[in-house]
Amino acid sequence: MAEAMAQVKQDLGRDAVILHTRRFKKGGFLGFFGKDMVEVMAAVDSATASISQNKHQINSSAINTDATKMTALQFEMSNMRKTMEQILCQIPKNDEQSSPLMDLLIKNDIDPVIAANLIKGLPAEKTIAGSDESIVRKLLADRIINYLKKVDGIKISPSRRKTVALIGPTGVGKTTTIAKLAANFALKEGYKVALITADTYRIAAVEQLRIYGDIIGVPIDIVYSPDELKAALYRHNDKHLVLIDTAGRSPSNQDQLAELQELLAVDSEIEIHLVLSTTTKYKDALEIVNKFMVCSPQKFLFTKVDEASNLGTVFNLLYHFPTALSYITTGQSVPDDIELASSAKLANMILRD
Ligand SMILES: Nc1nc2c(ncn2[C@@H]2O[C@H](COP(=O)(O)OP(=O)(O)OP(=O)(O)O)[C@@H](O)[C@H]2O)c(=O)[nH]1
């Protein structure tokens, strides 16, 4: 900032008026490693310049009375104020870091860099003739929807088996979500569904899915290796939908992720949904997504919307990874607490007051 001020003084002289300063990041990757930049908007008025020139002449001709000084100063100040007002009017209020919309986005945990990009160029609230703030909000919601508009649930074809695997970190709700999906597709829509679990690390995990399978009335296979998965998929060729549950993996364990990748590589038609909890902090979620990318998930599925105080993580992730959204889950109840993602509904939730 000091360097920028020195440059302003050098370029515009000592009479320059600082109108606006801001710090921001330029370049970088996913909001990181950007270069710290400083923007300074300064103005110098030509009238001011000529006045100060006059002042020098007055000084040099030794008519240096207090009254003359005061008049010159007042004239200078009034000109400066006019210039300042003119320039400030041209700055769209919503581009400022403290606009109400910026505050709303930050309150909803939207990353500040993303929030600034989102509101850039939007008219300031109450500046559209005869309108109220809801119009500007609508424009912002539309921009948000644009990033969320790829919504794509599980599409079943009557003639070709669909295979879906849920992957993700531990405890995000993969098994519960598999049960919800199985119940909805088998019981509500009448499709032939089978479950496969590759989570053989804990006996309880197998039992958890087996109980759901029994209640819903769908078969469940347990697989210990990629070959067994291949064989199980072959056996279930007559089904409309096969849902594969996997063990929760830690994003920092490369071996576990490589094993998962190898397992799912047995069939290129497996549609992989990365399950993420909306309660995860954005920085952690970013790390999770980056690490799980080795498994090439086609869709994101967000759980625990009922527990999240806001959906900032959802938007921040989709802003950086333009990936289709499949479902959101909204509670622990099987089979009810799941719905197809809706971009308009999510945008409303992202802009919650
Ligand atoms: N509030 C809330 N809880 C959920 C939701 N989905 C799942 N849960 C709960 O989260 C906990 C973990 O769910 P699981 O389905 O076992 O999670 P998982 O991802 O299979 O866990 P691991 O297999 O251990 O990796 C359980 O207590 C679920 O009831 C949801 O949408 N909202």
Ligand SMILES: [Mg+2]
């Ligand atoms: Mg599980």
